[in-house]
Amino acid sequence: MRATDPRSITIRDVAREAGVSPAAVSKVLNNAYGVSDAMRERVTAATRKLGYRPKPAARAMRGRSYTIGVLLADVASPFAPMIVDGIQREIDDTGLQVLLGPGGASPERQQRSIEAMVDRQMDGLILIAPNVPTTWLETLAEEIPVVVIARHGTGRNYDSVVDDDVAGAELVVKHLSELGHEHITHIAHPIGKLRRPSVLSHTAREDGYCRAMTDRGLVPHVVTTSYTEEGGYTGAMAALRSERPPTAIFAGADVAAFGVLRAAAELGLDVPGDVSVVGYDNVAISGLPQISLTTVDQSGELTGSMSARLLRERLDGRDKPVTFSVSTRLVERRSTAAVRPAKGAP
Known part of the structure; x- marks a missing residue:
């Protein structure tokens, strides 16, 4: 049901009315580069129809926010902190800040978390193991720099870091x-x-x-x-x-x-x-x-650092998709041994 009180209308309401993504609405409202006239007209018409008014804090935000949103599909995974540590190490001297967002297991919940980060005008996104639809992911990456971790298949608009x-x-x-x-x-x-x-x-x-x-x-x-x-x-x-x-x-x-x-x-x-x-x-x-x-x-740390490096390249203007594959190695410890012969076998 559409909200009728202008104070309660969100960017997502405008996006549904205009038939575009929340990221596209944010881009229009911020007068960002690369917005087509047709897109601007659709979003403007939707904001007028719904009576949407950006909050003062949102209106004040222009240009880069120097924040990176990191989606954690599984916050309980012991591997995720290794990735986040690699991301943080890569951007320590850049002035960028990392904000973490729990995504949950369902694609719908992940989409809401991603849209919330877009609404807060983060400069780019690193998505760890997202299971959102591919078409939705491609559309998102048309509006904001995106690097995806642990998802195979080459993206047209986003970069990928995957383990082999x-x-x-x-x-x-x-x-x-x-x-x-x-x-x-x-x-x-x-x-x-x-x-x-x-x-x-x-x-x-x-x-x-x-x-x-x-x-x-x-x-x-x-x-x-x-x-x-x-x-x-x-x-x-x-x-x-x-x-x-x-x-x-x-x-x-x-x-x-x-x-x-x-x-x-x-x-x-x-x-x-x-x-x-x-x-x-x-x-x-x-x-x-x-x-x-x-x-x-x-190498979770390498995975994180490479994802942050690719995102920085995107922020600096690169638009060609890149896929980085992390090599694997077997670490042998005491939980494996030669198979025990069956009883009675010579």
């Missing part, structure tokens, strides 16, 4: 198969409404796992839960209680691997004697001696 997730998953399968494991379960995260090639990292990791298993003549076994400690626990319980339990489990994120370790402990299984466990991300806690998790390192 397919290669990372292949490193895991190679490591486990060389240890003699053939029955390797992968704990994955739902793909949601996204479709290849524009998918998030977890889907690319699942693709890499399946391809590496097939290439070695092994049968992929995927359990889809979530990249959370509880998701790893639930997935591991289902796999380890099956008629043919795996000898190794590859969790697509370290936080999920922690859940796998909890499940193995509750079932009285030895890691790695009864089941080997591998994670992904190499978060700090993975290296603790009590955990010693074999995992894939994708």
Whole structure:
């Protein structure tokens, strides 16, 4: 329902009336460069029809705000702070400030958070693992500089920083198969409404796992839960209680691997004697001696610093899309070992 009190009308109301994005409305109201006459007329007509008046603070803001908005799709992820630290290190001497926005899991919630940052006239956006529609993302990037992290597929209007997730998953399968494991379960995260090639990292990791298993003549076994400690626990319980339990489990994120370790402990299984466990991300806690998790390192700090560097280039005038791929490496620790021979085997 459209608001009738001019004091309660927002930029989003104007955007709906004009049939454009909130970012486009902000650009018109700020008399920004690159606004077409047709766009200006549509937005102006909508503001007049609705009686919209920018708040004094918004009217006073012109030019650069020297703020960067960072969308965190998952604030509970232990990998996200590593990215944010890299962003902050890159802009420490630039005068730019970082403002964080929790996005949540749903595309709708993420869109609202992004629009709120646009409404506050931030200079640019870094979106960590956004699952918003591709068309919406492209439209957003036409109005404001955007760098996307952990989303595959090349954007026409935005830059991307991605881990080579397919290669990372292949490193895991190679490591486990060389240890003699053939029955390797992968704990994955739902793909949601996204479709290849524009998918998030977890889907690319699942693709890499399946391809590496097939290439070695092994049968992929995927359990889809979530990249959370509880998701790893639930997935591991289902796999380890099956008629043919795996000898190794590859969790697509370290936080999920922690859940796998909890499940193995509750079932009285030895890691790695009864089941080997591998994670992904190499978060700090993975290296603790009590955990010693074999995992894939994708350098969260480098991911963050490169995203900030690309955004600075955008702010300086570059308009050609760039994709930066972060190399992966396997970090071997004590959670993996050679497969134990079956009882009675020579």
